Amino acid sequence: MSTATQTVTQVMPEKHYLNDNYGIRSWLLTKDHKRIALLYLFSITFFFFIGGIFASLIRLHLLTPNGELFQADSYNKLFTLHGVNMIFFFLIPSVPAVLGNFILPIMVGAKDLAFPKINLLSWYIFIFGATFSLIAMVSGGVDTGWTFYTPLSSGYVHTNVVTMALGILFAGFSSIFTGLNFIVTVHRMRAPGLTWGRLPLMVWANYAASLIMILGTPVIAITLILLALERGFHIGVFDPKLGGDPVLFQHMFWFYSHPAVYIMILPGMGVISEIVTCFSRKRVFGYSFIAFSSIAIAVFGFVVWAHHMFVAGISVYSAMVFSLLSYAVAIPSAVKVFNWTATMYKGAVSFETPMLYAMGFIGLFTIGGLTGLFLAALGLDVHIHDTYFVVAHFHYVMVGGMVMAYLGGVHFWWPKMTGKLYPEAPAKLAAIVTFIGFNLTFFPQFILGYMGMPRRYAIYAPEFQVLNVLSTAGASILAVGFLLPALYLTWSLKFGQPAGDNPWEAKGLEWETSSPPPTHNFHRTPVVTAEPYNYGSEEEAVVVS
C-alpha cells in the first residue's frame, strides 16, 4: 500500500469528467471515452453475472451423474447461453471496451479517441445486439452450443438460433468500431514525443487486438448471415441435404473464433505488463520483445484455426501444417511469461491487489498455455478433443488468464476511473479466494478430460462424479471471489478515500493527470521525453509545455 495516501490527505479534484455535467442525457449522449467506458462497464458486468448464474446452474446440475436438476434440453440451453454470454458479451468487450476505452486515449496523451461519436455508436450497437441476445434468452433460449455447428444449428434445432446469431452479429460490429477507433488513435493522436517505442505495452496489446477485431470479425458476420439464410430460406451452404458442406462452417467459424481468443487474451496481457512493472518498481524486462510478441500473436493467430478440427475430417497434411503453426503461436506467449517473470527480478515487489491478480494470471495462464501444447499435438488431440480437457484448458486461459487480468486492471485503474480507493483487505481476500476457487473448479476437469468425459454432457458415467463434485465445490468458492469485488467496489464509490493522482506511484501519462481525469483528460497537452516505465529515475518523465 502506498504510504503517500496514508500520510497526505488526498482530495478529489473540483472538476472532473464525472461531475462535468449531470443527468441521464449527459450519459446516454456522451462522447467522452471515459463515460462510454463506464457504460460498457455496467453492461458487461450485467452479462458477466448472467453468464455466471448459468455457470452456477451448470455446476449444480453436474453434482450428480444423472443430472437431477434439469432436463437435457434445459441443460443444453444453459451451457449454450453461458458460452455465448461470456464470450461475445463479456470477454470480447471486457478489457478493450472498458479498460482500453478509458485508459488508452489517456495513455497516448490524447483528449479522446479519434472518433468519439463512433465510440458511442459502438456502445449502442452493442446494446442493440445484447437486446437480441436477451430476447433469444427469455423467449426460449438456444441449444446449439456457442459454436453453432451445422447442420445441427441450421436444420435440426427448434430454438432461437437466428435471433441469437443476429445479437452476436451486432455485437461484432461494435467491436469492429472499437478496434477501428484504437488503431486510428494510436496512429494519429499520440502526444508529442510519444514514439512507437515509447508506447505503453497496454497500448501495444490493444493495438494488436484491434487488428484482429477489424480483420477477423467480418468473417463471423458472414458466417452467421449464411447460417441464418440456410435456416430461414433453405439456401444450401452447410447442410449436405441442401447440397452444402458442414465442415465449411467450421472453417469459417474458427477463422474468426480462434483469433477471437487473442482478441480476448491480448488486452489482458497488456494489463499484466502494466501491473507487473508498476508493483516491481522496475522497467519492464524486454520491452520490444513483449511489444513484438503481441503483434506476432495477432498475425500467427490467423493461421491456426483448423487446430479445432483435427478429428473433423481435414486432410492429414493440413492437420500437420495447422499443428506446426499452433506451436509457432505458443512461442510469443511463452516469451511474454518469461519477460514478466524476469521483470520481477531485482525489483522492489509489493503485493497490492492488482499485483496479486497479476501473479495469479501468470501462473494460471502458464498452465492454460502449456495445456494448449497437449491439444496441438495431433495424436493426443484425437483423444482429448471435445472432452473436459478442452473445457479446462480454455477456462484456464479465459478465466484464469483473462478474467484475472480484467479484475487486476479494474483494481489497478479503479482509483483513476472513480477517484476513490477501494478497501485493500477485502480486495486481497477476493483475489486469493478467486485463485483458490478457480483451481479447485477447473483443475479436476483436466483429469476428467483425460479419463474421457466428453463436454456438453447433461448426464455422465458414474466414475466421473467425484471430480465433478470437487469442481462444483470449487465453483462455489469462485463465485464468492467474483461477488466480493462487486460489493466493495460499489461501497468504495461512496465511502472510499480520495485516491490522489497517482496512488500506486506508477509511471505513465494516465498517472500524470488528476483522478478522476478532467473531461479532456489533460489540462495541457503532455510532452513525453523518456522511455516508458522509467522507474527509478528521479527526473520527471513528462514535462508540461
Add this chain to the structure above:
Amino acid sequence: MAGQVDALYLFLVLISTFFSLLIAILILYFAIKYRKSEGRQAQQIHGSTLLEIVWTVIPLGISMVIFVWGAALYFHLQRPPANALQVYGVAKQWMWKFEYSAGQREINSLHVPTGTPVRVTLISQDVIHSFFVPAFRIKTDVLPNRFMTTWFTATTPGTYHLFCSQYCGTKHSGMVGDVVVMTPKDYASWLESGKAEGSLASLGEKMFQQYGCTTCHRPDSGARGPNLEGVYGRPVRMQDNRVVIADDNYIRNHILNPGTEIVNGFQPIMPTFRGVINEEQMVQIIAYIKSLSEQTGQPLNNRSTPTDIRDTEVPNVQQQMQQDNQIQKSTGK
C-alpha cells in the same frame, strides 16, 4: 495405441509440470527476495537479448519434438492396416448402429475380438456426431456427407465406453454405447449366435437388383454403365482425365450425385438415388460392390476399368512418401 498416446501425454505432463513449477517458483522467489522494504531500490534492467533468444529457442525446440511425436501418432491412426476387420457404423440422433460384413447388426454396442485390427467406417444420417472410445484413445467425427474411418486393435477383453463427443442436440449425452471386447473364440461364437438376415453384401446385391442397377452396370461390352467388378479400391479415370480411387466415399457420391463426376467413356445418364437409399442401405450396396472385387480377385495391374491407366497417374500417397524417404536417405548419405 493407448500406450503410445499415454507416453506422449506423460511426456507433456512432465514438461508442463517443469515449466509451471519453474515459473511459479521464480515468481514466488522473486516476490519474497525482492519484496519492497525500507530503503530497497529496484535495480533497473532493460532486458537481455541473449536470454530472449534462449527462452525462444528452447521452447521452440521442445515444441518441435512434441509436434513430430504427435504427428507420427496421428499418421499411424489415419492409416488402417489392410487386413483390418471391417465394421460399418451409422450414427443418428441419438443412437449408434453397427453392421458387420456377415450381416449381424446391433444398436449402441460394438463387439470386437482382441488382437485383430478393427476398422470402423462411419457415416451420419443427420447432424455431425463423433465416435469416441476413451479406452482406445481414438475419436473421429462422423459426418453426414461422407464416410470417416478410424481403427484400433483391442488388447484386453472387457466392456468399454463409447461416447458421442460432438454435441448433436437434445440427447447428446444419451448417445452412448459399449464396445465389447472378446477373445477371438468368444467373438466367433458371438458372430454365430447373431441371427443375420444375410451378409451385408447379399443384402446389397438384393438392393442392386431391386433398384435396377444391373440394367446398366453389367460386365458385357454393350453396357451403358461401367462394369463394377473389380472397381472397388482401384483407380478410375474421369471424363476430365482425373484419376480417382473408387473408395467408399467415391461410390456413395456417385450414387447420390451421379452428375458431378462422369467416368471416362460413359454418358451422364444415371439418375440420383438421393432420398431413395438411406445410409444403412448405402453401406450394404458398398459391401456388395466391394465383394465384386474380392470375388474376381484380380491383381492390381489387370484392371477392368474402361480405360487403361498407367501407374504413374495413380495418386498413391504411400508410394510417394516412400520415394521421398528414399530421396532423403540418399541425400542424407
